[in-house]
Amino acid sequence: MPVPCAYHVHMRKNARHNRLKEEAIRLLLFSSSITVVILLAGIFLLLLMKALPAFREISAGEFFLTGVWDPTGYERSHYGILAMIKSTVMVTAGAMAIAVPLGVGTAAFLNEIAGPRLREVLKPVIEILAGVPSVVVGFLGIVLFGPMIAKLFGIHSGLNAMNGSLLLAIMSLPTIISISEDALNAVPVSFSEASFALGANRWQTLVRVKMPAAVSGVIAACMLGMGRAIGETMTVLMATGCAIAMPVSFLDPVRTITSAIAIELGEVAFNSTHYYALFAVGLVLFCMTFAVNMVSDVILHKYQSLQR
Amino acid sequence: MDSQDKISVRNLNFYYGQVRRVTNVTIDIKANQVIGIIGPSGCGKSTFLRTLNRMNDLILGARVEGMVLLDGEDIYDPEVDVVDVRRRVGMVFQKSNPFPKSIYENVAYGLRIGGVREKDFIAERVEKSLRDAALWEEVKDRLDDNAMRLSGGQQQRLCIARALAIEPEVLLMDEPASALDPTATLKVEELIQELKKKYTIIIVTHNMQQAARISDFTAFFMLGELVEFDETKQMFTKPQKKITEEYITGRFG
Structure with a gap:
């Protein structure tokens, strides 16, 4: 050995x-x-x-299925969160209706049409927009968008769901633009080349080849932007009027889940039913954002497996 | 230049920034022939190929001088629509690049962007193109499968089918078999022999045996210049220039 x-x-x-x-x-x-x-x-x-x-003390039926939220009611307290949920959904959906087309369009412009020099300028500007504190955006809603909306629709106050949607759209735009642009950028050049070689123009190549190839990233971008919008508190607190009533149109003032918690938790008696109810509201919000993330994950996986 | 020339290149120079990548190339290519382009890496053969369907337009800072006549008409004439040029001069790339779509949609893509709507016509053309690319038998039962699931050789033949679907007159191939195994390469080579009945084929290849096997004419490029252009038989037996002989016999490259 x-x-x-x-x-x-x-x-x-x-x-x-x-x-x-x-x-x-x-x-x-x-x-x-x-x-x-x-x-x-x-x-x-x-x-x-x-x-x-x-x-x-609160029945689950009242909590989830009624719309009156009045914890300090004179005769009895009411704890229905439907109005808040509807407010949150309205403001977020409105924000996405504005931000998704605008954001994806901007990303496409940056990626496909803007020259390198313009892109060098625009990208940092967009990223700075992401750094604007939400309280400043809320301020913008009070002094700028509020009066504009009031004037445009002939109502006495512009602090309503539409105002909130506008502001949240502005706040989620940087996320949507930046991540969508990254996704478009990650599409292999060989795809575009193949498309051009078959006689496609830039628009056709963008819409029929690059966008479908980047769709998972674009969806992820929109979902992240939406997560930002759902959870945003200060801006909606300042600019949406915060009325506790079932909103009917976008011109109604709304109190979203986040602003309700922010307003009330500071003044509520410790360990009271109202106190616990606010945590229950928070749990609902948690579940909503969780669901958004789960759905986006499922969509992502579906598209990714398609691409392989 | 005479009337049977499909493509006539006149004094073509290609610049990338300040650097000249293709120098003063003049060449006449006849219809229904296979032209092999050989030369060492970085000799400008791919760049030259891409000037023939204006793919270099996409590169920032690229500039072309001289003329490329397709049936006697200069494709760099400002009046000429680049989309039209690319539909007449198809291209297959070195790395197979199917779109992340179904097999069917990959082949139908060129028709759809060309504005073709009739379903029957598209279906017919898809089948014909896949048959011409010798892929139909392998994929006819799974046309809705994602093209990314095909093997490398099948993907490359799909890319050929995709290029054929819009019935170009000339087919440019940039080392179409360099990433394929010998069996898949053989299939693509047989395919090229079949395709030259209908198309003029210009193929860049790294592989001299391949050029000798499949091409009717061979062009030898070095340092951006066309060194020699002749019938393949002539070139591989009695090259005119010493340097061609040295390259072909493997003394460098």
Whole structure:
């Protein structure tokens, strides 16, 4: 049997050392990713623990199926969240109706039509827009959009759902533009070349080849923008009028889930039914954003598997 | 230049920024022939090929001088519509690049963007193109499958079918078999022999044996210049120039 030389012994030691190092790195990365999961679960559990006591006094039917929210009512309290949910859905849907076409269009312009120099200028400007604090955007809604909407529709106040939609659209635009543009940029040049070689013009290439190939990224961009819009608090608090009533049109003032929590949680009696009810409202919001993310994930996977 | 010439290139120069990539190329290409373009890497053979359907228009800072006559008409004339040029001069790329769509839609794409609406006509043309590209038997039962699921060789034949669907007059091929295994390469080569009955084919290849096997004429490029252009038989047996001989016999390249 050959005697192992010093070099081989050294190598073997090294191998054991490397294995340990690999293991340590693996553990480190695993623990950092599991932290995120624990955080998410923790937030959910906290909301759930604080929300459940609310249902000792409020029936689930009243909570989910009625629209009157009046915790300090004279005769009895009312805890119906339908009006808030409708407000949130309206404001968000309105924002997306404005921001998605505008954002995707801008991304297409940046990617396909703007020259490199214009793109160099526009991209940073758009990213700066993302950094404008929400309170400043809300201010814009009060002094600029509010009066404009009031004048345009002949109503006495422009603080309503439409105002909120406009502002949220502005706030989600940078996300939608930036990520959509990245997605378009990631479409292989060979696709466009093939299209041009078949006699397509730039518009046809954009609409029929690049957009379909980038669709998963564009959808992800819109979903992220929507997540931003649903969760946004300060802007809607300032610019939507905050009336607690079932909104009928976009010209009605609305109180979204986020602004309701922000307004009321500061003034509510600790551990009262109202206090717990606000956590239940928060839980509903959590579930809504969770659902949005799940749906976008499913869509993403569907398109990705199609592309393979 | 005489009347049977499909493509006549006159004093063609191609610049990328300040750099001249193709220098003073003059060449006449007859219809229904296979023309092989050979030369070492970076000799401008692909760049030259792409000047023939104005694909280089897409490159920022590119400039072309000289004329490329397609049936006697200069494709760089400002009056000429580039879309029309590309529909008459089809192209197959080095790396197969099917769209992430169904097999059917890949082949139908050129017709659809050309404004063809009639379903029967499209279906007919899709089948014909796939047959011409020797792919029909393999895919006829799964035309709705995503083209990305095909094998590399099938993808490349799909790209050929896609180019054939709009019935070009000339087919440019940029190393169409370089990423394929020998069996798939053989299929593409047989296909080219079949296609030259209907099309004029100009093929860039890295592989000299391939050029010798499939082309009627061979053009040898070096450093952006056309060194020699002759019948393939002549070129591979008795090249006119020393440097051609050295390249062909594998002394460099």
